[in-house]
Amino acid sequence: MALLNPDEAKRLAAAKALELVKPGMRLGLGTGTTAAHFVDLLGAKVAEGLDVLCVPTSERTRTQADTYKIPLSTLDATPELDLTIDGADEFDPQLRLIKGGGGAHLREKMVAAASKRMVVITDASKAVQTLGKFPLPIEINVFGAEATRLMIIRAAAACGCQGDVKLRRIPSGGPYVTDNGHYIVDASFGAIPDPEKLSTALLEIPGVIEHGLFIGLAKAVICAGSEGIEIFGQLD
Numbered sequence: 353m354a355l356l357n358p359d360e361a362k363r364l365a366a367a368k369a370l371e372l373v374k375p376g377m378r379l380g381l382g383t384g385t386t387a388a389h390f391v392d393l394l395g396a397k398v399a400e401g402l403d404v405l406c407v408p409t410s411e412r413t414r415t416q417a418d419t420y421k422i423p424l425s426t427l428d429a430t431p432e433l434d435l436t437i438d439g440a441d442e443f444d445p446q447l448r449l450i451k452g453g454g455g456a457h458l459r460e461k462m463v464a465a466a467s468k469r470m471v472v473i474t475d476a477s478k479a480v481q482t483l484g485k486f487p488l489p490i491e492i493n494v495f496g497a498e499a500t501r502l503m504i505i506r507a508a509a510a511c512g513c514q515g516d517v518k519l520r521r522i523p524s525g526g527p528y529v530t531d532n533g534h535y536i537v538d539a540s541f542g543a544i545p546d547p548e549k550l551s552t553a554l555l556e557i558p559g560v561i562e563h564g565l566f567i568g569l570a571k572a573v574i575c576a577g578s579e580g581i582e583i584f585g586q587l588d
């Protein structure tokens with residue numbers, strides 16, 4: 353196989369994930385550049401007559417899926433899903449993830465948790481031994497955002513995590529606002545020695561809505577590198 357660039361690798365992983373989709377399935381659609389390849393490929397199948405019902409994890413994905421006329425639902429109307437396909441910012445050997453680089457991790461986690469299976473699609477650059485090189489996104493309430501940020505710093509330090517915790521901003525300088533109307537802080541810890549402990553500690557902070565650590569949710573990772581596909585975990 354010819355060497356793949358990262359975007360070709362993402363598309364290859366998305367194409368492999370498409371093989372898991374069967375007629376009649378209720379699907380969760382992830383967010384991000386890798387998930388967008390999956391939506392493209394799924395859209396082509398829907399145009400050929402594939403019958404699926406999908407719940408998007410962001411307004412961006414909803415808009416993209418709409419352009420293909422992919423039948424869409426909500427987690428309220430379709431609260432139980434068969435399969436979610438989504439990207440990730442990092443994954444480790446235990447299939448723990450960091451997600452939320454695109455700000456969608458709250459809906460992504462809710463949709464993944466409502467699914468029988470979550471399968472992650474990535475390029476090889478996302479594989480790590482220890483999570484944390486990618487800044488951990490933490491969605492927080494707008495009210496008292498600075499107080500919450502300081503509590504996050506203290507709670508993280510007690511879990512062995514230190515580093516900048518910064519409010520995410522848009523290019524014009526204002527705070528980034530999620531689809532849910534919240535802010536995000538990005539925590540540059542470098543390494544997260546105990547993701548389970550950090551997860552619990554963060555969720556105990558009243559202003560924290562949801563963080564981007566996905567633990568025990570991904571059943572498999574389809575990882576495409578310059579030489580082809582590697583599967584971690586169980587695809588079915």
Ligand SMILES: O=C[C@H](O)[C@H](O)[C@H](O)COP(=O)(O)O
Nearest residue numbers: 384385386452453454455456
């Ligand atoms: O909020 C965004 C999501 O968690 C994405 O799935 C994640 O950031 C990976 O995105 P990409 O496929 O663009 O690297």
